[in-house]
Amino acid sequence: MDHENAQEGERVNLFDFPAPLLHEKDGGRYIGTGHLVITKDPDSDWVNVGTYRLMLQDRNSAGIYIGPGKHGYLRKQKYFENDRPMPVNIVLGSDPLIWFAASCPVPAGMSEFNFAGGLRESPVEVIRSDITGLPYPADAEIVLEGEIRPGEVKEEGPFGEWPGYYASPKSLEPFIRVKRILHRNDPIVSCANPARPPHTLTLLRSITRSAHVWEELEKAGVPEVRGVWSHKPGPRQFTVVAIKQRYPGHVKQAGIVASQCFSGGYQNRFTIVVDDDIDPTRIDDVVWALSTRCDPENDIDIQRRSWSSSLDPMIHPDSRVLMNSRAVVDACRPYEWMARFPEVAETSPELRRNVLEKYGRSFFGLR
Structure with missing residues (x-):
């Protein structure tokens, strides 16, 4: 960015x-x-x-909602526990690939700039701010440089969020x-407009x-x-x-990890494990497996007090306990008698x- 325009101090006007x-x-x-x-x-070089x-508040402040457990939330806690403000850069408009990376559950310790550079097979060019000490992309359209101070809050929300509801009611949040x-x-x-799914953002997610x-x-x-x-x-x-069962407990192992890992744990509700003859992307296949290979009494485990947020529409508006329950469903052939499970009534690949x-x-209308 060539710093074609700058507003600083009293001249800042969002x-x-x-x-x-x-x-x-x-x-x-x-x-x-x-x-x-x-x-x-604050304890490492991890950006x-x-x-x-980000909700506009006034000329020089904007409210921000960061869900519990998110990387930004965890570092905010670190700064605030030491009574320090958290420096922050906001970029409004940049290479869409960087926004794509920022929306991914990139592992802790890895910068989304590096993740985006890996996808693009070339580094993301950045400029370091002399205000915050933080980088921002050189192709940025607008950069807001500032800080979030401990103890300072303003009303924020509600907002039509990705689950499809005006979740997280108006509340006091940092700005x-x-x-x-x-x-x-x-x-x-650049803007993203979450709403009742499915929509473009849900496909990306x-x-x-x-x-x-x-x-x-x-x-x-x-x-x-x-x-x-x-x-x-x-x-x-x-x-x-979908897994190919190899040993007793394989199904449960896969279900528990998928339902609680960082990428899959946030607001998860249902994790279904199916055999490798089921295409997990085809909902008809999944419902068939649920209907014919799952015994609800024995094959559904309920996990309680799990990671959620105020965006979860099933959390009562008066509750401050941002946890949920979730089901891990075994929709696979029972491992103990898998070899004796009824065969699927379909044409074999050889006969076809x-x-x-x-x-x-x-003859069959196929190309």
Whole structure:
């Protein structure tokens, strides 16, 4: 960024930039939805890039909601426990690949800038702020530089969130004191508009969550994972894992890890484990497995007091206990008598191939 324009001190005015009312019942105008929130761990060099929503408050402050357990939340706790303000850069408009990385459950200790650079196979060029000491992308359209101070809160919310509800009612949340704004001429502000699923954001989240849960299963030592899919209507709440069973307890191991790992644990509601003949992306296959290979009395485990947030519509508005329960469902053939489980009534690959060779694909309307 060439610092084409700068506002500092008394000249800072967030009202110079568009802040849309994305949903008719939002509690305010959200200037940050498809943006980057850049912070740094106070005890290391780990730079985190998140996408925590940002509501315009006044000329030089914006309320921020960071869900419990998120990396930004954990480092905010560290700063506040030592009565220190947390420096922060906000980027409104940048390379969409960086926003994609910021929306992924990237492992602790890894910067989303590095993650994005790996995907692009070239480093993300950054500039270090002399106000916050934090980096921001060189291609940034708008950069807000400031800090979040311990004990300072303002009303924030509600906001139409990704589960499809105006979850998290109006509440007192921290806010960013903006010290300087850097922006290009005619800057482009990027937005993301969550709503009742499925929509574009849920597809993105389905893809990224599925990949990261699969990776965490393998890192945890769960073998023979053949597929993972977080379904679009519930991209955090409804996850299906397909495995090839190799030993007693394999199904439960896969279900527990997928339901509680960092990538899959946040607000999870249902984790379903299926055999490797079930395509986890096909809801018809999943429902068939649930209907024919799951004995509810024996094959559904309930986990309690699990990681959730105020965005969970099933948490009572008066509750401050941001935990939920979740079901881990075994929808696989019983391991003990798997070899004697009834065969699937479908055409074998060999017979299908022989028939197609004999009559030709066109006979069956196939190309």
